[in-house]
Amino acid sequence: xxxxxxxxxxxxxxxxxxxxxxxxxxxxxxxxxxxxxxxxxxxxxxxxxxxxxxxxxxxxxxxxxxxxxxxxxxxxxxxxxxxxxxxxxxxxxxxxxxxxxxxxxxxxxxxxxxxxxxxxxxxxxxxxxxxxxxxxxxxxxxxxxxxxxxxxxxxxxxxxxxxxxxxxxxxxxxxxxxxxxxxxxxxxxxxxxxxxxxxxxxxxxxxxxxxxxxxxxxxxxxxxxxxxxxxxxxxxxxxxxxxxxxxxxxxxxxxxxxxxxxxxxxxxxxxxxxxxxxxxxxxxxxxxxxxxxxxxxxxxxxxxxxxxxxxxxxxxxxxxxxxxxxxxxxxxxxxxxxxxxxxxxxxxxxxxxxxxxxxxxxxxxxxxxxxxxxxxxxxxxxxxxxxxxxxxxxxxxxxxxxxxxxxxxxxxxxxxxxxxxxxxxxxxxxxxxxxxxxxxxxxxxxxxxxxxxxxxxxxxxxxxxxxxxxxxxx
Amino acid sequence: xxxxxxxxxxxxxxxxxxxxxxxxxxxxxxxxxxxxxxxxxxxxxxxxxxxxxxxxxxxxxxxxxxxxxxxxxxxxxxxxxxxxxxxxxxxxxxxxxxxxxxxxxxxxxxxxxxxxxxxxxxxxxxxxxxxxxxxxxxxxxxxxxxxxxxxxxxxxxxxxxxxxxxxxxxxxxxxxxxxxxxxxxxxxxxx
Numbered sequence: 001x002x003x004x005x006x007x008x009x010x011x012x013x014x015x016x017x018x019x020x021x022x023x024x025x026x027x028x029x030x031x032x033x034x035x036x037x038x039x040x041x042x043x044x045x046x047x048x049x050x051x052x053x054x055x056x057x058x059x060x061x062x063x064x065x066x067x068x069x070x071x072x073x074x075x076x077x078x079x080x081x082x083x084x085x086x087x088x089x090x091x092x093x094x095x096x097x098x099x100x101x102x103x104x105x106x107x108x109x110x111x112x113x114x115x116x117x118x119x120x121x122x123x124x125x126x127x128x129x130x131x132x133x134x135x136x137x138x139x140x141x142x143x144x145x146x147x148x149x150x151x152x153x154x155x156x157x158x159x160x161x162x163x164x165x166x167x168x169x170x171x172x173x174x175x176x177x178x179x180x181x182x183x184x185x186x187x188x189x190x191x192x193x194x195x196x197x198x199x200x201x202x203x204x205x206x207x208x209x210x211x212x213x214x215x216x217x218x219x220x221x222x223x224x225x226x227x228x229x230x231x232x233x234x235x236x237x238x239x240x241x242x243x244x245x246x247x248x249x250x251x252x253x254x255x256x257x258x259x260x261x262x263x264x265x266x267x268x269x270x271x272x273x274x275x276x277x278x279x280x281x282x283x284x285x286x287x288x289x290x291x292x293x294x295x296x297x298x299x300x301x302x303x304x305x306x307x308x309x310x311x312x313x314x315x316x317x318x319x320x321x322x323x324x325x326x327x328x329x330x331x332x333x334x335x336x337x338x339x340x341x342x343x344x345x346x347x348x349x350x351x352x353x354x355x356x357x358x359x360x361x362x363x364x365x366x367x368x369x370x371x372x373x374x375x376x377x378x379x380x381x382x383x384x385x386x387x388x389x390x391x392x393x394x395x396x397x398x399x400x401x402x403x404x405x406x407x408x409x410x411x412x413x414x415x416x417x418x419x420x421x422x423x424x425x426x427x428x429x430x431x432x433x434x435x436x437x438x439x440x441x442x443x444x445x446x447x448x449x450x451x452x453x454x455x456x457x458x459x460x461x462x463x464x465x466x467x468x469x470x471x472x473x474x
Numbered sequence: 475x476x477x478x479x480x481x482x483x484x485x486x487x488x489x490x491x492x493x494x495x496x497x498x499x500x501x502x503x504x505x506x507x508x509x510x511x512x513x514x515x516x517x518x519x520x521x522x523x524x525x526x527x528x529x530x531x532x533x534x535x536x537x538x539x540x541x542x543x544x545x546x547x548x549x550x551x552x553x554x555x556x557x558x559x560x561x562x563x564x565x566x567x568x569x570x571x572x573x574x575x576x577x578x579x580x581x582x583x584x585x586x587x588x589x590x591x592x593x594x595x596x597x598x599x600x601x602x603x604x605x606x607x608x609x610x611x612x613x614x615x616x617x618x619x620x621x622x623x624x625x626x627x628x629x630x631x632x633x634x635x636x637x638x639x640x641x642x643x644x645x646x647x648x649x650x651x652x653x654x655x656x657x658x659x660x661x662x663x664x665x
Contacts, residue, residue: 027526027630152565160565164574169587176591180598187602191628195526198625214612215619218627220510220536222609223528228541229605233598236547240594247587450630451527458507458531 020114020452022296027450030297034192034444035199037292045291046439053431060425063418064139072142074418081401081413086140087251089423091269091393093133093430094174094248096386098241098270099277100126101181104188105237114305116448117298120192121288122281123185124443128433129280130178132426137170139422166250173247180240184233187226190216192442245269252396259339259400262327268320275313275359276389278306282382286375288438297444300373307372310385314363317392321356339400347412348399351391358388494617494665495637496648497624498657503529506632509655511535513634516651520640524618524627543604550600551593558592559585617663635663 021030067074077084100122107115138147150171152161161168194216197209216222246266253265282303289298328340343352362384365371372378403410437443454460500506503525510523514537523532533540562585566572571579606612618624618635627633634657636648649660 031526031629152561158570160570162572162574163562163566163588164572164577164581164584166587169591172588172591176595179595183598183602187605191527195628198628210614211612214606215614215616216611216628217616217618217624218524218526219609220523220525220529220532221538222611223525224533224538225541225543225605225608227528228543229547229601232544232547232601236594236598236601240591243587243590243594247591250587447527456503456527456529458503458529460504 020117020299020301021449022299025296025453026455027453030444030446030449030453031195031199033294033297034442034446035196037294037438037443038196038440039199042439046435050432050435050439053428053435056425056428057432058425058428059421060135060428063422063425064135067139067418067422068144072140074416075140076413076415076419078411078413080404080409080411081398083397083401084413085394085415085419085423086136088390088393088397089426090133090136091248091397092276092390093129093136093426094177095245095269095273095276095389095393096280097126097129097133097177097181097277098245098273099281100124100129101177101184101237101241102274102277103281104184105234105241108231108234109238113452114302116445116452117302118281118285118306118444119448120185120188120441120445121285121443122277123181123188124434124437124441125277125281125284126181127178127185128430128437129277130174130181131433132430134174134178135426135429137174166247166254169247170251173244177240177244180233180237184237187230187233188445188448189442190214191218191226191447192445194218195446196442242270245273252400257400257404258333258335259343259396261336262324264320264323264327268317268324271313271316271320272359272389272392275310275317276386278310278313279382279385279389282306282310282378283386284434286379286382288443292438292443294444297449303375303378304372307366307378310382311363311366314359314366314385318360321360335405339403342403343395343399346399346403348395348402351395352399355388355391355395358384359392362388492665493638493645494663495635495639495643496645496652496660496662497618497621497633497635498652498655498660499623499626500632500634500656500658502632505656506634507531507535509634509652509657512655513636513651517642518636518640518648520637520643522635522637524624524631524633524635526628526630526632529632541605541608543601543608546604547597547601550603551597553600554593554596555589557596558589562588617665621661621663623659623661 075084075086077086100119103115103122104119104126108119138144141147141150149155149159150161150168190213193209194213197206197213200206200209246269249265249269252260253262255261285298286303289295325340328336343349362381365377365381398413402413450456498509500509506523506525507529510521510532513521514535521536523529523536525532559582563580563582566585567579573579574581574584577584623631624633625631634652636643636652642648645662649662652660
């Protein structure tokens with residue numbers, strides 16, 4: 001008797017895990033909080049924001065029309081800088097998208113349940129960001145009406161694309177990424193579209209959501225295949241997302257331009273992409289959870305987790321900046337050394353130090369636990385990080401081209417007003433779609449959030465209030 | 475003559491005599507799981523559970539085989555890889571040979587990125603395409619979707635449906651069985 005008492009393990013107090021949703025949630029309350037966002041009468045603030053976004057979208061469309069009509073010369077591109085804001089913006093937007101896939105796929109594989117509140121949101125961001133990204137290389141080919149030459153289509157000229165070029169790999173990587181992300185997003189949304197269908201009161205909503213819900217019936221025989229497909233998509237998207245920014249970095253790394261020709265580029269680009277993407281998710285979700293009132297579903301714990309990822313990726317990016325300098329010196333290549341010296345001290349030093357400040361210095365604040373939960377501070381930091389990541393691409397693209405092997409062909413690149421308006425306009429495109437998404441689609445993956453509630457577990461019994469958090473099933 | 479009357483003529487029975495099946499509501503995932511297991515033990519095969527989210531353990535309770543979606547995805551991936559490699563080889567080494575930086579004509583390492591992307595693309599198509607195919611989706615008409623209370627399934631409802639095609643199906647006996655398992659709002663559905 002006494003032996004039994006002695007050998008009993010001491011009760012180790014388990015740290016109480018913060019719940020993923022706040023308040024007492026049941027299945028119906030989740031349906032309510034997510035669906036009603038699409039069911040309110042359109043309010044004026046949304047309309048004003050949408051009008052503003054569409055205005056900038058139109059600015060971008062007119063700038064592109066002007067460019068197609070006149071020629072790429074309307075941009076600030078000239079020898080020696082043949083890639084300017086167009087490629088900077090392309091890499092910037094593709095990078096933004098990466099956080100969406102990381103949240104939806106990689107965190108899914110790692111069984112990070114907190115992702116369920118933000119994955120839909122982040123995936124939408126991915127798709128719209130990739131759309132913005134795709135526009136820039138498509139336009140910068142010059143003769144956009146023959147952009148289809150990029151694809152291996154049989155033609156009367158008997159010509160084929162050149163598959164040893166990273167630029168062509170990019171075409172395949174980005175278009176595959178856009179396609180698979182869109183499929184992943186849509187497949188994940190089908191059960192939630194069915195929820196909207198079943199709640200619809202007007203005929204037009206019934207038909208629209210009905211068609212896109214494909215007749216989903218929540219059938220377990222369907223869930224069986226559905227979950228298998230969803231897991232596979234997550235598994236496939238994971239190497240895909242890593243490959244995309246790696247291939248984008250090959251555009252630079254495979255060349256022999258000093259400052260570009262480095263093997264560190266693929267991991268460095270991927271980390272930077274995730275870094276900027278998480279910053280963008282925060283920039284978007286902080287106002288959204290305020291306005292649409294879903295702070296109980298996207299809690300401070302979610303935001304805290306995201307800032308930790310930002311801090312981690314910031315450290316990787318900072319390490320990459322450092323190792324670039326080290327390898328330039330250690331490698332002993334005079335051109336390589338010269339370009340890095342120029343980056344930090346030359347005509348573009350202002351851009352380089354903006355990049356270092358925003359990407360390496362600013363995120364260090366997230367070591368402090370209170371900073372990871374201070375909404376205004378996070379918002380400011382996330383915007384600064386996006387600025388910094390844009391400058392990172394600017395530094396990479398422009399400085400190397402402006403100052404390569406021959407000092408006689410050095411130049412200084414400045415954008416034109418068309419460059420600037422096209423870039424601002426791409427935010428118009430992004431926000432036009434994003435606002436439509438916020439207004440008409442389920443912005444939180446309801447089915448997934450319901451599945452992580454404790455009562456979703458078939459072995460769950462209503463616990464007495466004190467026992468909550470003590471025993472966690474599954 | 476309506477479509478249903480034509481079908482009734484061909485099938486040789488009026489739809490009222492031939493219900494599509496029966497549907498019952500349950501309180502929560504736990505009760506639903508137990509009821510699904512009991513139905514299977516009672517010999518039913520053509521029945522289904524309808525839930526707002528996938529319920530853990532339901533596949534085993536219903537005796538469902540693991541999905542074959544991964545096999546199709548694998549086939550898609552293999553096709554993508556083979557097609558991608560073959561396409562690049564044929565285009566850049568056979569039909570339009572290009573010498574780039576004095577590399578061999580068939581410098582396969584340069585073909586890896588595109589091969590990889592096509593592998594992923596076709597595997598994804600295989601996964602999603604076979605998922606929709608195996609689920610017979612899209613199916614915009616279904617007897618269940620006409621049931622007034624069925625909308626709860628995408629919100630917070632947990633239901634079981636037993637099809638009339640099930641050899642064990644017997645309107646009265648099935649209804650009683652479902653009621654004894656805790657089913658509520660038991661309704662016979664027309665096709």
